[in-house]
Amino acid sequence: MTDPGVDPPAGFREFASARATQLFRLAFLLCNDWHEAEDLVQTTLTKVFVSWGRLRGISSADSYARKVMLNAFLSQRRLKRSGELPTADFQDLPAPGADADLRMTLLTALRGLPPRTRAVVVLRYVEDRSVESVATLMNATPAAVKSLNTRGLAQLRELLGADQDLLRS
Amino acid sequence: MTEEEIAALFDRVAQDLDFPGIEAVVSEAERHGRRLRHRHRGLIATGSVLSVGAVIIAVSSTGLVAGLTGTLGFASSATGTSPTPSASPPTAASPSATPSSDPSSSVPATGPERPSPSASTPRGMTMTQILDDLRAMLPPGSTISDVRPSTEGDEAVELDYNDGQGAVDFSFSVEPTSFYQRGPLTCSQSPWSGTTDEGPRPAGALPQSCVMSTLPDGSILQDWVTYADAYGFYGYYVTDQRPDGTVVWVQVGNGIIHTLPQVDRAVPPGSFAEWNALVENPLWHL
Numbered sequence: 054m055t056d057p058g059v060d061p062p063a064g065f066r067e068f069a070s071a072r073a074t075q076l077f078r079l080a081f082l083l084c085n086d087w088h089e090a091e092d093l094v095q096t097t098l099t100k101v102f103v104s105w106g107r108l109r110g111i112s113s114a115d116s117y118a119r120k121v122m123l124n125a126f127l128s129q130r131r132l133k134r135s136g137e138l139p140t141a142d143f144q145d146l147p148a149p150g151a152d153a154d155l156r157m158t159l160l161t162a163l164r165g166l167p168p169r170t171r172a173v174v175v176l177r178y179v180e181d182r183s184v185e186s187v188a189t190l191m192n193a194t195p196a197a198v199k200s201l202n203t204r205g206l207a208q209l210r211e212l213l214g215a216d217q218d219l220l221r222s
Numbered sequence: 223m224t225e226e227e228i229a230a231l232f233d234r235v236a237q238d239l240d241f242p243g244i245e246a247v248v249s250e251a252e253r254h255g256r257r258l259r260h261r262h263r264g265l266i267a268t269g270s271v272l273s274v275g276a277v278i279i280a281v282s283s284t285g286l287v288a289g290l291t292g293t294l295g296f297a298s299s300a301t302g303t304s305p306t307p308s309a310s311p312p313t314a315a316s317p318s319a320t321p322s323s324d325p326s327s328s329v330p331a332t333g334p335e336r337p338s339p340s341a342s343t344p345r346g347m348t349m350t351q352i353l354d355d356l357r358a359m360l361p362p363g364s365t366i367s368d369v370r371p372s373t374e375g376d377e378a379v380e381l382d383y384n385d386g387q388g389a390v391d392f393s394f395s396v397e398p399t400s401f402y403q404r405g406p407l408t409c410s411q412s413p414w415s416g417t418t419d420e421g422p423r424p425a426g427a428l429p430q431s432c433v434m435s436t437l438p439d440g441s442i443l444q445d446w447v448t449y450a451d452a453y454g455f456y457g458y459y460v461t462d463q464r465p466d467g468t469v470v471w472v473q474v475g476n477g478i479i480h481t482l483p484q485v486d487r488a489v490p491p492g493s494f495a496e497w498n499a500l501v502e503n504p505l506w507h508l
Contacts, residue, residue, distance in 0.1 A: 069248040077241035082232070095247045095254070100420070102255025104451075120452040124421050156235045178225075178232040192422050192454070210223055 065105050068114055069098050076118060082175045083126045085164050097122040119180075120190050127168055162212035166205055173198055174205040347396045347506065352379045355505050356394060382478065389484075390491055391457070393473035396506045407444045407463045409434060421452040424476065426488035428456075433494075440465040441502065445494045448473075455479045457490050462501035468508050470501040 076097060080090035100121045101114055108114045163171055169191070176187045184202070188195045241247075347355075353369065356379070360366070364385040382389045409432035423429075433445040446459040457475035464470070474492060477485030 066248065066252065069251065070244060073244040073248055074239075074241045077244075078236045078239045081239055082236065091243060091247055094241075095251050098248060098251030099255045100452075102251055117452065121420065124452050155231070156238060159231060159235050175232070178229040179236050181229070206225065206228065209228065213223065 065102055069101070072115065072118065073098070076122065079119070079175060079179060080122060080126070082160075082163060082179055083122075083168075083172060085160050093122055093125055096125050116190070119176075123172055123176075123190055127172065158213065162209050165212045166208055170201045170205040170208070173201040174209065177202055347508075349379050352394060352396060353381075359500070359503075387491075388486060389478050390487065391455075391473075391475035391477070391479055393471075394500075395469075395471050396508070397469040397471075407434065407442045407461060409444065409446075419450040419456075421450055421454050423450040423456065424454045424485065424488045427454070427476070428489055430456075437502065443498055443502070445498065451479070453477070453479060453485045455485045458492070458494060458497055460494065460497040460501050462498075466508075468506065470506045472497050472501055 073094060076094045077090055080093040080097075081087065084090055084093060097118050101108065101118050104117065105114070108117050163174070166174065172191065173187055176182045176190065177184075182190075184195045184198050187193075187202075188198045191198065193201075353366075357366065360383065364383060367382045367384070367389075369379065369381040379394055381392070383392055419430075427450065428447045430449055431445075431447045435443045435445075437443060442463040444459075444461045444463070448456045448459055450456040455475055455477055457473050459471065459473045461469065461471040474490040474497060475485075476487040476490045479485065
């Protein structure tokens with residue numbers, strides 16, 4: 054018998070290494086903080102590790118990882134009750150790249166969305182998930198997801214405002 | 223700005239986000255995860271419960287109750303549809319209650335005679351033995367599928383069971399561990415102790431709870447309603463720690479989690495009365 058206390062469960066490291074960047078992108082867009090995103094990925098992968106024995110197949114692990122991450126993110130937000138007002142100060146942004154302005158603009162706008170709305174928008178447009186899939190991940194009805202998505206898009210358009218020309222460039 | 227433009231925008235931004243710390247984060251997640259798993263296993267070894275992943279059988283409520291009633295001598299009043307943590311056989315104690323710390327002072331067994339364990343027996347019942355006996359106890363018409371080796375050892379079985387009302391995960395194990403080495407079960411030393419829900423519990427779900435009781439033969443019975451995971455999956459976790467060193471536990475979930483999750487029951491099937499009777503059955507031996 055393999056002792057999970059000694060050996061990593063078979064396949065976990067491959068899964069984690071292959072998915073970490075994807076999970077990090079999702080985490081970063083959710084929380085807009087580099088270090089918090091790292092913590093979120095680590096928390097998520099830790100829980101996936103613990104549950105690895107009962108997660109059969111990559112799709113099951115993928116889905117579980119996102120569910121864990123979303124719950125962790127949303128519960129953190131509930132605990133912090135931060136309000137998360139939009140701000141131009143991003144102290145934890147990664148080094149500027151070619152799309153640095155674009156990223157700054159989008160992250161500023163995203164930060165203006167309430168956490169659940171932000172989660173819906175990110176899952177829909179970063180992960181390209183269906184309304185039904187997002188609803189499952191968020192323990193919400195498809196109607197609720199549609200509603201959050203519609204509101205989120207409207208808010209995003211409003212928050213992006215004059216920067217929309219930059220975004221189209 | 224159209225929906226497609228917003229999607230393309232997200233795509234550009236996401237693709238530009240590199241994550242140079244992958245290896246460190248994965249290693250740390252492994253290390254922390256290993257510690258958590260180790261903690262679970264360590265607590266199992268000292269007389270507590272175990273993680274959700276061990277043995278899984280799908281069981282449904284009423285059919286199982288009928289079957290168990292016939293086979294295990296359950297009270298016919300058990301309905302199996304509204305399990306209560308303080309269900310009948312043992313005298314329920316509060317979650318913080320601690321059973322007698324001196325097993326030698328326990329009242330002698332008054333129930334069916336149990337086979338004496340051999341001190342040199344390295345393992346408990348094999349998976350095949352457990353499966354055969356479980357099959358005999360489950361109600362006619364129920365099905366067992368996806369039988370698989372347990373990640374927790376040869377003493378445990380994992381499978382899905384379905385009586386037509388939907389499959390749930392069900393775990394079962396018979397372990398040969400010294401009663402005196404383990405120390406008595408307590409709610410506070412269980413891995414479930416202090417856990418909080420990772421996701422919302424289904425509407426109508428039972429709250430987390432732990433009930434301890436001591437049986438006339440000195441066995442310690444622990445009935446847990448566990449925390450809910452990210453999918454709202456939770457379960458009953460029932461452990462019978464016998465004075466002879468045998469530890470029998472069963473875990474029954476409110477859905478399937480080991481494959482693509484399907485958590486569609488507010489409460490797991492059966493009642494604590496039935497699951498207590500299952501683990502107390504003298505059939506289980508070292």
